[in-house]
Amino acid sequence: MAKESSNGEQHTTRPPPTPSPLRFSKFFQANLRILVTGGAGFIGSHLVDKLMENEKHEVIVVDNYFTGSKDNLKKWIGHPRFELIRHGKLVILESGL
Numbered sequence: 001m002a003k004e005s006s007n008g009e010q011h012t013t014r015p016p017p018t019p020s021p022l023r024f025s026k027f028f029q030a031n032l033r034i035l036v037t038g039g040a041g042f043i044g045s046h047l048v049d050k051l052m053e054n055e056k057h058e059v060i061v062v063d064n065y066f067t068g069s070k071d072n073l074k075k076w077i078g079h080p081r082f083e084l085i086r087h088g089k090l091v092i093l094e095s096g097l
Contacts, residue, residue: 019043033058039084042067064088 034051039061045051045068051059060083061073076082 032054033060033074035060035062037062038068039063040065040070040072042068044068045072048073048076048082051078051094052082055081057081058083062087074079 034057036044036048036051036059038090039048039059040064044061044063048059051057059076060080062085064087066088070077070084073082073084077084
């Protein structure tokens with residue numbers, strides 16, 4: 001396809017590229033069990049929201065609530081494809097150096 005511009009030059013327009021074959025792979029279509037660490041934080045909770053939009057995936061969140069909050073995930077608590085695990089310790093070691 002050639003188009004003539006106002007200054008007399010010809011430009012060809014290309015069709016859009018075909019989507020990546022990965023878009024149609026089993027990875028994107030399969031039921032996945034996804035682990036999100038730090039899922040109760042700001043970024044993690046938004047990631048969980050996006051993952052839960054896909055009705056095929058199970059999402060497991062592990063967080064110690066050091067900087068996150070359970071309130072960020074309250075809309076998913078009790079959902080059959082969602083699991084929340086509170087885990088982790090914060091250990092502060094004092095050095096005698």
